[in-house]
Amino acid sequence: MSDTVDDVDLPYDEDEASQQEKIQSLEERLEILEAQNEEMRDKLLDANAENNKYQQKLERLTHENKKLKQSPLFVATVQEVTDEGVIIKQHGNNQEALTEVTDEMREDIEPDARVAVNNSLSIVKPLSNETDVRARVMEVTESPEVSYEDIGGLEEQMQEVRETVEMPLEKPEMFDDVGIDPPSGVLLYGPPGTGKTMLAKAVANQTDATFIKMAGSELVHKFIGEGAKLVRDLFDVAREHEPAVIFIDEIDAIAAKRTESKTSGDAEVQRTMMQLLSEMDGFEERGEIRIIAATNRFDMLDRAILRPGRFDRLIEVPKPNAEGREIIFEIHTRGMNVADDVEFGELAEEADNASGADIKAVCTEAGMFAIRDDRTEIRMEDFRNAWDKVQAESDETEDVSKTFA
Numbered sequence: 001m002s003d004t005v006d007d008v009d010l011p012y013d014e015d016e017a018s019q020q021e022k023i024q025s026l027e028e029r030l031e032i033l034e035a036q037n038e039e040m041r042d043k044l045l046d047a048n049a050e051n052n053k054y055q056q057k058l059e060r061l062t063h064e065n066k067k068l069k070q071s072p073l074f075v076a077t078v079q080e081v082t083d084e085g086v087i088i089k090q091h092g093n094n095q096e097a098l099t100e101v102t103d104e105m106r107e108d109i110e111p112d113a114r115v116a117v118n119n120s121l122s123i124v125k126p127l128s129n130e131t132d133v134r135a136r137v138m139e140v141t142e143s144p145e146v147s148y149e150d151i152g153g154l155e156e157q158m159q160e161v162r163e164t165v166e167m168p169l170e171k172p173e174m175f176d177d178v179g180i181d182p183p184s185g186v187l188l189y190g191p192p193g194t195g196k197t198m199l200a201k202a203v204a205n206q207t208d209a210t211f212i213k214m215a216g217s218e219l220v221h222k223f224i225g226e227g228a229k230l231v232r233d234l235f236d237v238a239r240e241h242e243p244a245v246i247f248i249d250e251i252d253a254i255a256a257k258r259t260e261s262k263t264s265g266d267a268e269v270q271r272t273m274m275q276l277l278s279e280m281d282g283f284e285e286r287g288e289i290r291i292i293a294a295t296n297r298f299d300m301l302d303r304a305i306l307r308p309g310r311f312d313r314l315i316e317v318p319k320p321n322a323e324g325r326e327i328i329f330e331i332h333t334r335g336m337n338v339a340d341d342v343e344f345g346e347l348a349e350e351a352d353n354a355s356g357a358d359i360k361a362v363c364t365e366a367g368m369f370a371i372r373d374d375r376t377e378i379r380m381e382d383f384r385n386a387w388d389k390v391q392a393e394s395d396e397t398e399d400v401s402k403t404f405a
């Protein structure tokens with residue numbers, strides 16, 4: 001029986017075995033193919049992602065390219081919206097033009113709005129009022145809380161600023177009686193962190209005059225004619241609020257020497273400076289307006305700004321001497337819990353070459369050292385450690401700026 005069964009089964013078995021084998025090998029191949037498939041799919045995904053990335057880059061570059069090829073936009077002010085179109089006045093050259101707008105755009109536009117126009121004077125988009133000098137006046141009349149007592153080691157400079165700025169505003173008759181024109185402006189110059197901005201703020205605090213502060217960098221605008229318009233606004237607002245003091249901090253941003261490069265940005269800065277010069281020269285119309293400017297890049301200033309009649313007084317604000325440093329140490333530790341062993345005279349000698357801003361940093365750091373040591377009283381050693389730290393930090397930044405120079 002078993003033979004028969006074997007006989008019968010044998011071919012079947014053989015068949016089945018080989019088929020089994022085939023299936024197995026097929027399954028193996030399938031597995032391999034599946035693995036390969038998987039791998040390919042991964043690769044495809046990667047490639048797709050890569051493709052996407054390049055596509056995006058391409059789009060960005062195309063966009064950039066288009067923007068670069070586009071001619072620049074100019075700024076204009078809307079004069080009138082009429083049925084025939086919109087009358088605009090270009091900044092810079094003051095030319096008026098009639099231009100057409102879409103109905104959609106017309107809704108966004110009203111007289112006095114600032115708009116960007118292209119070469120053919122079509123309105124491209126309305127602009128927001130980003131810098132409003134008028135708002136600035138309100139802001140400043142209420143602010144600076146610096147007083148003369150907060151400034152150390154600048155007695156002479158302080159005296160001179162007061163003479164040039166405060167006196168003519170408070171006692172104009174003195175100048176009339178004596179028969180001289182009061183000085184029109186002062187330029188404070190000196191290394192960073194020596195108290196120039198502080199000094200101007202103290203004047204603002206002291207005088208009853210309207211104080212308008214504007215940083216040179218804020219006057220530098222990318223739109224043609226904008227910077228000059230801001231300068232004009234600045235003086236207009238000052239005239240409306242006479243007596244007034246205009247403080248232009250970091251004036252080097254607009255009054256740097258003419259450079260070789262002829263980029264339009266440079267030309268725009270030049271225009272802004274020209275406007276400033278012409279406002280300063282218009283002495284008769286200037287009335288009771290004094291100008292204070294500050295810079296730590298005196299070497300960079302265009303000599304035109306220093307001509308007589310513009311800034312009558314150039315006041316150098318140097319780094320403090322030992323005596324000045326001692327006073328500044330005292331000023332900045334007024335509210336601090338300082339131990340009896342602290343000798344500011346000694347510290348002032350040691351912190352040779354420190355600016356006012358450095359000394360302020362030393363005082364804060366000294367406090368930090370005490371806190372780290374779980375003390376509420378600040379000792380001499382804290383100040384010494386702080387000076388070491390501040391010095392090391394400023395060395396570092398100097399190195400960095402040297403690398404970039």
Ligand SMILES: Nc1ncnc2c1ncn2[C@@H]1O[C@H](COP(=O)(O)OP(=O)(O)OP(=O)(O)O)[C@@H](O)[C@H]1O
Nearest residue numbers: 150151152192193194195196197198296356357360
């Ligand atoms: N003479 C000083 N007396 C007291 N504190 C000073 C003096 N000079 C500088 N400081 C401190 O340093 C800080 C920075 O000073 P300020 O902004 O007036 O320097 P600056 O001369 O305008 O510098 P920059 O040229 O960098 O604008 C002040 O807020 C003050 O805390």
Ligand SMILES: [Mg+2]
Nearest residue numbers: 196197249294
């Ligand atoms: Mg300053």
